[in-house]
Amino acid sequence: MVENFAKVVKPASKEAELLAKIDFARLPQHIAVIMDGNGRWAKQRGKPRIFGHRAGAESVRAILDTCARLQIKAVTLYAFSTENWKRPEDEVSGLMQMLKLYLKKELKTVHGNNIKFQAIGKIEGLGEDLQKQIAAAMKYTEKNTGTVLSVALNYGGRAEITEACKKAALDFQRNGRSLEELTEADIERNLYTHNLPEVDLMIRTSGEYRISNFLLWQLAYSEIYVTPTLFPDFRREEVFKAILDFQNRERRFGGVTAQS
Numbered sequence: 001m002v003e004n005f006a007k008v009v010k011p012a013s014k015e016a017e018l019l020a021k022i023d024f025a026r027l028p029q030h031i032a033v034i035m036d037g038n039g040r041w042a043k044q045r046g047k048p049r050i051f052g053h054r055a056g057a058e059s060v061r062a063i064l065d066t067c068a069r070l071q072i073k074a075v076t077l078y079a080f081s082t083e084n085w086k087r088p089e090d091e092v093s094g095l096m097q098m099l100k101l102y103l104k105k106e107l108k109t110v111h112g113n114n115i116k117f118q119a120i121g122k123i124e125g126l127g128e129d130l131q132k133q134i135a136a137a138m139k140y141t142e143k144n145t146g147t148v149l150s151v152a153l154n155y156g157g158r159a160e161i162t163e164a165c166k167k168a169a170l171d172f173q174r175n176g177r178s179l180e181e182l183t184e185a186d187i188e189r190n191l192y193t194h195n196l197p198e199v200d201l202m203i204r205t206s207g208e209y210r211i212s213n214f215l216l217w218q219l220a221y222s223e224i225y226v227t228p229t230l231f232p233d234f235r236r237e238e239v240f241k242a243i244l245d246f247q248n249r250e251r252r253f254g255g256v257t258a259q260s
Contacts, residue, residue: 004069009236018240022070026247028200030074031067032222034214035059037206037230050094055232057102061109062235067147068113070243074148074196078214082122082156096130099153103133107140114146120192121155148196155192157216164190164217193218201246205231223249 001024009015035056042052060077067075080095110117119134126134134153167190172179188194199215199222207228211219225242227234 001070008065008069015237015240018237018244021244022240023247024070027070027072027243028223028246029072029197030076030199030201031072031242032076032078032199032202032215032218033063034078034202034204034208034212035231035234036204036208038232040206041230041232049088049091050098052230052232053095053098057098059231059234060102061106063239064110064115064147064149065113066236066239068115072147074150076120076150076152076193076196076199076215078152078155078212080121080153080155081213082154082159083213096127100130100133103137107137110137110149111141111144114144115141116144116146116148117141118148118150119153120150120160121153122159123153125154150193150196152214155214157211157213160192161187161217164188188217191217198222201225201242203227203242205229205234 002019005015005019009019038052038056039049040052041055042049045051063077064075079099084095085092107117117137117140119138123131123134164187168182168186169179171190172182172186193199193215199218202211202215202219202222203225204211205227207226209226211224223246225245227238227242229238
């Protein structure tokens, strides 16, 4: 695994030091990221908020490149929530344009890294042109077998659970089954992330201690890593730190261990 970083991690650097400490047999299978702090990063530099979002695109590249090299099975990024429509119109418009540009510019790189792209959320609530780009990107990468990149767009955790419950209940009705038989597995198979492993590690940047309606079902037993680093400054070194912190946790899933 170390050889995957030979061309991008300088010897004797902080990145190399952190990489050497990682146990490749205990990597998280699914990393979710709340990409927070873009606006504050821009404000600190006297720039409009969209400037921070553009800078954050470099951090997205660093996360994806690092996770692909580590052969992480899934990465889910919280890009735009259902609540984000309340932001200033120029910021929302700028974000949508940036998403279109990102899909156009980065798709070949994503595909070249064997990454499978998918969007999760109420995609039908986005602009028609963006919906078409998303569908084309998903089609273009659907046969890739590496890291699955899920981008949460117009996404809300409560809405996802509500929709999954409705779909499960309708399926039971069609098949003449009693709702008394409904299980967690029936709901889970109707979530946007039904094709992904459990979220092992959730990272939140900018030092905020909340999950902001993100993957409420999926984060039930996730390890949560909060860093004060603003998202535009979150690069490969920060990914390594988050993974090392994850590997130092004792995961009990509600039970006990010999150390408890």
